[in-house]
Amino acid sequence: MNKTRIKQLKAAGWKLGNTSDFLNLSAEESILIEIKITLAAGLRKERTDKGLTQQALADLLDSSQSRVAKMESADPSVSIDLLMRSLLALGITQMGLAKLLATKAA
């Protein structure tokens, strides 16, 4: 629940870490962050595989380059909804999403 803590961690560069329970995040928080990171990585892969720039994807999504950058870095300010919506816009199916989630599942 403590979203402020997550932002603090992000601010301190935890993005480089392994997102495990190296600090006292609750189990739910940890898993949610792992999910976000998995989706973020999937998004970057889908985009680059298609040879698109962040700006091109942003146009496709009616969004902005900066938001795409934040999505791909799993910034705390982006929701899972937005990540999923973006992946779907790139042509991923619901099953594809399920498999993506399954890859990083413990």
Added chain:
Amino acid sequence: MNKTRIKQLKAAGWKLGNTSDFLNLSAEESILIEIKITLAAGLRKERTDKGLTQQALADLLDSSQSRVAKMESADPSVSIDLLMRSLLALGITQMGLAKLLATKAA
């Protein structure tokens, strides 16, 4: 992108329908709605299997009974983030989430 439309559909009782492309929702919108409904159903199943009332789950989540009701009915006002967070709070794993998503995938 047209979230207003989704709310209109919800207001008209589309919850009873099959959530397919029976109207001109974009493919992404349809899939997102299906995902929400899948998660919502999973949440209700997890809660009832554990013999919890909506109020009890709300307490567990630091939320309210009315929001739990909205979650379980896949109300447009609830995010996928919140649904996932709630499922995780009930003990579902990331793999469990992946499998849940896979069940309703086409």
Added chain:
DNA sequence: TGACCGTATGTCACATTTGACATATACTGC
């Protein structure tokens, strides 16, 4: 060097989501 391209980061007004509350509906057992 400097111009260009792609990506990253910080900020902010505006939009959406959230918990809380009131209230309604439905189903018990009495």
Added chain:
DNA sequence: GCAGTATATGTCAAATGTGACATACGGTCA
């Protein structure tokens, strides 16, 4: 009938997410 319990629905202030903008960083090519 009336209480009591569980769930549903509508509303709203506060919290969070969003697109847009400016700007910084890093690479490449001339």
